[in-house]
Amino acid sequence: MYDLLLKKAKLFGQSQGVFDVGIKGEKIACVGCELDEDAGWVVELDGKLVIPGFVDLHTHLEKTLTAHLVHNNSGTLEEAIGNFQEFLLGISPEDIYKRARRAAEMAISQGTTAIRSHITVDPRIGLETIRSVLTVKRDLQKVVNIQVVAFPAQDPTGIKQEQLDLLRQAVSEGADLIGGCPTLDADYRRFTDLLFKLGTELDVDIDFHVDETDEPNVEALEYLAEKTITQEYQGRVTAGHLCSLSAVSDEVAERVIRKVREAELNVVTLPSANLFLMGRGDKQPIRRGVTRVRDLVEGGVSVSYASDNVRDPFRPFGNADLLEEALLTAQIVQMGSPAELERILAMGTYNPAKAMKLPGYGLTSGCYADMVVLSATSPHEAIVSQAVKEMVFHRGKLIVTNSRQTQELWKGIQ
Ligand SMILES: [Zn+2]
CATH class of the missing domain: 3.20.20.140 (Metal-dependent hydrolases)
Structure with a gap:
């Protein structure tokens, strides 16, 4: 059983497709196309980009x-x-x-x-x-x-x-x-x-x-x-x-x-x-x-x-x-x-x-789960739009959330 399962993530370095990322303890246990093992917490990413920290x-x-x-x-x-x-x-x-x-x-x-x-x-x-x-x-x-x-x-x-x-x-x-x-x-x-x-x-x-x-x-x-x-x-x-x-x-x-x-x-x-x-x-x-x-x-x-x-x-x-x-x-x-x-x-x-010779850095199985979920679907969009770092994980633990909201109130003005 995973402690955390990120569903349908775009992974930095993989130009095609979306992947599920299963995390056990401090590390990424598995990266696959559709992981179906149980998880303590499932996060649906719908194609959002995940990068290492x-x-x-x-x-x-x-x-x-x-x-x-x-x-x-x-x-x-x-x-x-x-x-x-x-x-x-x-x-x-x-x-x-x-x-x-x-x-x-x-x-x-x-x-x-x-x-x-x-x-x-x-x-x-x-x-x-x-x-x-x-x-x-x-x-x-x-x-x-x-x-x-x-x-x-x-x-x-x-x-x-x-x-x-x-x-x-x-x-x-x-x-x-x-x-x-x-x-x-x-x-x-x-x-x-x-x-x-x-x-x-x-x-x-x-x-x-x-x-x-x-x-x-x-x-x-x-x-x-x-x-x-x-x-x-x-x-x-x-x-x-x-x-x-x-x-x-x-x-x-x-x-x-x-x-x-x-x-x-x-x-x-x-x-x-x-x-x-x-x-x-x-x-x-x-x-x-x-x-x-x-x-x-x-x-x-x-x-x-x-x-x-x-x-x-x-x-x-x-x-x-x-x-x-x-x-x-x-x-x-x-x-x-x-x-x-x-x-x-x-x-x-x-x-x-x-x-820095950081051990276990990256997004493959066995790496430490130090990751950032961005409000973008590609590196290009992440940089150009200055994407929000929606979730920051360190050693498998969620340590920061960020959000940026825009309300287009003008749309209600006739
Ligand atoms: Zn300096």
Whole structure:
């Protein structure tokens, strides 16, 4: 007997037909054409689209919802970083916990069932910030899978041993990965080498912010790809932003994208944040900083999008909603056919799940029942109509319902 039976579901990845999905406990037990086993609860979907939960691969939970507290008058990345680091010195661990938890809850309500978050580790505050977020991770583990990246505060004079020691300590206390911004360090090679030395020693994956600048210089990305190959860390490294890749020549981009694929880097584009932050020194035309998504995808690279900053000094907008990011990405990178929109939807689900190495992710028998029922019948319609995430399931349990109602009262007016 199933605990839950979804009847006549359109499944993301199956272009034809509708399927019944039987769930037992935390997992999908069977996917078939007409399952007739008894079930504790039967939900008739009438062809509605079911997707595996959204996976937000690049967030900053400790920064979310601070836009009203931390200003950014110039709108630049540099001012946002400086002002937020100062702000962090004056707030309590309880305050960080409260906001990070609210940020994760916002994402859950939007159908996100896994989140990776970069959390600042700073010698001036020690590990207080990351400890607060690790507590959120533990407290919400029954409804969302959170991975925490220990993210060293940028030091333009070069990363120090003290900072590396803190990263090591953060991992021993539960951080899943290490990260950082090689491009914003005094020496990107030294930074990359030191972080790889630590990452390989601790046997953790690495997730860098790379080339979040307007400059046509992709040396840091190229070095990261080469380092990943020589260290045999293929598939274990994620590279976010890659804004500079959009500023270099096609020839340079082609060469570097080949290396990125060879290194099996998981690429994350953060279009909403970069559209807001980049090109602040430009007059028209303004460089917008969104990386070459189409070229990367066509070059065989696994690309994801993520929400990055939500209502903080880096970007005052956002709802932690990956379907919103899907529409934005599709429009910016000019991918609009039904087949392309299917690839776009995978960039917020299957691709980031692969980067996070989520076990049992998907919609086949044996996978965890982390699923979203959408008010649409195809990926194309889901993105274009910004479908309602009607039901969100985590490990087989219904954890969120959403609805959107329109009453066309004008029809009664004569
Ligand atoms: Zn970021």
